[in-house]
Amino acid sequence: MTSQTIFYQREWRALFAAIIVATLSLTLSGKAWAQDTADSSAVVLQPLELVNTTDLEFGSIIAGDTAGTVTINAADDGRTLSGSLVGGSQNGAAARFLTFGGPLQFIFVTRGPLPVLTRDGGSETMNVSALTLNGPVFRFLDAAGVLDLRVGGTLQVNADQAPGTYRGTFQINVTYF
Numbered sequence: 001m002t003s004q005t006i007f008y009q010r011e012w013r014a015l016f017a018a019i020i021v022a023t024l025s026l027t028l029s030g031k032a033w034a035q036d037t038a039d040s041s042a043v044v045l046q047p048l049e050l051v052n053t054t055d056l057e058f059g060s061i062i063a064g065d066t067a068g069t070v071t072i073n074a075a076d077d078g079r080t081l082s083g084s085l086v087g088g089s090q091n092g093a094a095a096r097f098l099t100f101g102g103p104l105q106f107i108f109v110t111r112g113p114l115p116v117l118t119r120d121g122g123s124e125t126m127n128v129s130a131l132t133l134n135g136p137v138f139r140f141l142d143a144a145g146v147l148d149l150r151v152g153g154t155l156q157v158n159a160d161q162a163p164g165t166y167r168g169t170f171q172i173n174v175t176y177f
Helices: 003-029
Strands: 049-054 068-072 079-081 095-100 106-111 116-119 125-133 138-140 146-157 172-176
Touching: 095 172, 106 146, 146 172
Parallel strands: none
Antiparallel strands: 049 095, 068 079, 068 146, 095 146, 106 138, 106 172, 116 125, 125 146
16 A cells, blocks of 8 residues: 555545534534524413302291201202291392403302301301302303303201391302413
């Protein structure tokens, strides 16, 4: 082999080694020359509002010598009595909440603890054993962003319940997605 051939082989080897080193460094560091774009976006939701327009009223009742229940239907305000209870002149009504938000907003309705009603000026109580809604817990606001949410329930009345006005509170939560 001549010295000139050895020189060319060294040059090719050096060039080949430089190409391998450059390829490896680009591969290990990523495609430094590549570029792409992506869109970015955000959705700002309208805050929900929940406005109580009517309270849950079980109406007037006359307690009997056995326990009973008063149930208010969330959909139609209908009232049913059981046991020895007799209905008075006030029939009662479901609670009504208007929910305002974005059009067709998807929401989830939950409640807090069941209320206990306590007699004004006394310590006697009656338990609310159920709160019911006028629809499913998952729903959509209408195209205007409104939902008429109604809440009914069942009141447990003890035998010979002390006469008077009984009051309590309950909590409704609306979460949007």
